[in-house]
Amino acid sequence: MTYCLRIADMAESERPRERLLSNGPKVLSTAELIAILLGTGQGPGKLSAVGLGQYILRELGKNERDPLAVLRDVTPAELMYIQGIGPAKATSILAAVELGKRTFQANPGDRTPIDSPAAAAAVLSQDLMWQVQERFAIILLDVKNKMLGRQIITIGTATETLAPPREIFREALRQGATRLIVAHNHPSGNVEPSREDIELTRQLLGGAQFLGIPLLDHIILGNGNHQSLREITTLWEEHPQGD
Structure with missing residues (x-):
């Protein structure tokens, strides 16, 4: 899959939202889940939303860190430091992370x-x-x-x-x-x-x-x-x- 390709130009069976609706969220990669939160792409090289999701994970994973562990406690400033992530995209990601924490921790x-x-x-x-x-x-x-x-x-x-x-x-x-x-x-x-x-x-x-x-x-x-x-x-x- 070419991640500079716009999601709208992908085959419908390859689009993250359609795949989630058809097969459930577990079949999606982490980058695809982030792409659904982002809605749109851009960043370096005008990436698709999926490509931008991959880029975010790569940036969070620098210095041999686990990107998901970093994402769990990431700050707005850390997200917005990544090229292509502004306040709207950062808050969407942070809200999803917090919702996941609350769901997991619910007694x-x-x-x-x-x-x-x-x-x-x-x-x-x-x-x-x-x-x-x-x-x-x-x-x-x-x-x-x-x-x-x-x-x-x-x-x-x-x-x-x-x-x-x-x-x-x-x-x-x-x-x-x-x-x-x-x-x-x-x-x-x-x-x-x-x-x-x-x-x-x-x-x-x-x-x-x-x-x-x-x-x-x-x-x-x-x-x-x-x-x-x-x-x-x-x-x-x-x-x-x-x-």
Whole structure:
């Protein structure tokens, strides 16, 4: 596809809007999604909207940066510094980025059952997902897995936090929870559990058995992803929770 070509001159089956309507947004490249926001092109060499989208990503990705990571926190001035981007195009992009953040971080209703790792990650996304320091949190549940509350237990450095089991279970007992989920973030974005994560989970499972408050999962979040230790380890088989 020639990205100096106007979108109006492209075959209809190749136009981003038409492709989105026919096949859904997931089939579009990031540059094509940006093109829909831009509406028109220009910039260096009179690029099409898709070409300008590619150019924006290339500019944001300079110095070996991840352009999508830069776009997540980009400022109006940074966008308008790019040739071909004025206030109208910059605000369209910024509005879309913010809307995406709010949609992703929206919590389900407090009384919605937390019945999957994805549901737990959604509840804690705003508190954990994009934080530059490691945080440890708990979701407190009733017998039907409905949320009684959530709380940040500790905040650490960029690479380390502490999550004393005593503090975790004290809060569960104080609020009358009958089940709980624990979670923490990895600021690096790598959601694979460390040796320390495994050992802490083993300790918490033992404590949960003793207190009769089942620990349903330990979720790791980071950079838009999440990982369930219950799904990828045998810890729950070693320490059955009776849930």
